[in-house]
Amino acid sequence: MEAFAIARVQLSFASITATPTGPERFATAFYTALWSETSGTRELFPAGMENMRQRFTTAVGWAVDKLTDVDGLDAFLGQLARDHRKYGVRPEHFRAAGHALLVAVRECTPLILWTAALERTWAEVISHFTETMAVAAAEDDLPAAWGATVVGHERVLADLAIIRLETDTPIPYHAGQYMSVQIPQRPQMWRYLSAAIPPNPQGQIEFHVRRVSTGWVSGGLVSEVVVGDRWTIGPPLGGLQVDQDSGQDVLMIASGTGLAPLRAQIMEMAMRGTNPRTHLFYGGNYPCDLYDLETLWQIAMTNPWLTITPVTEELENPYWHPVPLRETPRGLQEPIQGKLGKVVASFGSWSDHQIQIAGSPSMIRTTLYALSAGGTPRQNISFDPL
CATH class of the missing domain: 1.10.490.10 (Globins)
Structure with missing residues (x-):
């Protein structure tokens, strides 16, 4: 055309x-x-x-x-x-x-x-x-959907849960993809969730879910799901992935549970011997919102190609979450205060990087604007639509 x-x-x-x-x-x-x-x-x-x-x-x-x-x-x-x-x-x-x-x-x-x-x-x-x-x-000769059993449900914050499942047969997804899920507490209401770990032969999968005040399903995922529940999971979607052959370094930007697809890719990269230099900016409103920061720090301490930069709009946790602040391990990047998109853009144009953004629609929009205003070519930036 x-x-x-x-x-x-x-x-x-x-x-x-x-x-x-x-x-x-x-x-x-x-x-x-x-x-x-x-x-x-x-x-x-x-x-x-x-x-x-x-x-x-x-x-x-x-x-x-x-x-x-x-x-x-x-x-x-x-x-x-x-x-x-x-x-x-x-x-x-x-x-x-x-x-x-x-x-x-x-x-x-x-x-x-x-x-x-x-x-x-x-x-x-x-x-x-x-x-x-x-x-x-x-x-298509694959199943229309897969069955899975909940084997773990951990409330890491009052409004955030990590849910682990074992599928009846492994789902052929790649790290960075997302899937639609249907839970017994909300029949016929499918929601899209990103896998937070790479695929494995055992069919194990993990989702990170935050309750949304206007959401029909997220509350059930966080508060009502129990071990033993049977889920239905749809085919994998999305195209976020690192091009190992491009010769370009990688910039990843995540807020909240948007971390999940980037985390899965980083975990998969950690299994390889050689990777492009990768810089992850991980943002939230409060330090407690960076719920998986310690996992990322552990990976970064043994993989010198990975840099983690925590970004929060507030330096202290709110009164309703009186948890001591995490101490940054020696040699790793200290947290930066500010809005995520502006902080990332303040480092330069990133025009020589392959870039992935994952988070809420509003976060993606503001980060795209900040990067574009700083000279980053739009064609370098990837994010998923749904």
């Missing part, structure tokens, strides 16, 4: 999501069209659709941004298609969704931008989306 045509589609989608209510309106238009025109599809989705609508708009935006990177786009679409198999979605459902997507785009794009030429271009783009996904789902 020509660059001009891609730019028109991207401009159209930007206009759809430009207002605070735009993403919600777009997702609602899509699901309304899908359910009204294709019988039997509503039952594939949970009753509560708020998170589903948010993820849908995010995924479409990510795919539209990737139109100039066909290989990256197709890899993303293939992963999404395989992940949707757990809902009972079949290849023909993707084609029905394509029609509903075109209806939603037409309905939500401002009239001043909508033309016959733009409609043809969108139809071509959506056809590529749906056919790629339909083929990927039809050709």
Whole structure:
């Protein structure tokens, strides 16, 4: 597709999501069209659709941004298609969704931008989306989901838990990926969690979960999960990984439980003899938010290629968490006070690094802005959309 045509589609989608209510309106238009025109599809989705609508708009935006990177786009679409198999979605459902997507785009794009030429271009783009996904789902020979048993549940903070599981059979993920999970306490409510350890033949996996005040599932994950619970885990997603052959050093930036996918990669790298120099900035509001700092310090003390820089907005823990501050081991980086993105950007442009960011959407946005303002090329930076 020509660059001009891609730019028109991207401009159209930007206009759809430009207002605070735009993403919600777009997702609602899509699901309304899908359910009204294709019988039997509503039952594939949970009753509560708020998170589903948010993820849908995010995924479409990510795919539209990737139109100039066909290989990256197709890899993303293939992963999404395989992940949707757990809902009972079949290849023909993707084609029905394509029609509903075109209806939603037409309905939500401002009239001043909508033309016959733009409609043809969108139809071509959506056809590529749906056919790629339909083929990927039809050709996938892996299970639609895996069963797993909770073997450990540790509350490391009042609102944060480390959950360990053993899967019935090993899941073929790579360090840095995430998966959707369904727990018995919240049936039909899938949530995405990043693996915090590398894959292993025993099928052991670990997730780090923080309770979100508005979340339907995170509270159950932190407070209600018990050893022996049976989970369902969807196929691996995401593309965060270190390119060992690029010759570039690595910059990792994590806040909160966003540490998990970066931690898994660092643990896997520690099993190798040679690695690129890697600098991890690990941030939180308070020192106690850096819940896994001691693990990272232990790895750094025996792996000279790894540098850990703790960053907190406050130097003391809050009154409700009166835990003594950790003493930094001799020779390691002392904590820095400040906002994570600004602290990282203050070290320079990082233009010669491969960069990964993991954390909340707001943290990713502010860190991207700080790095870009400091001269870091956007194409050097990777993060996952969901």
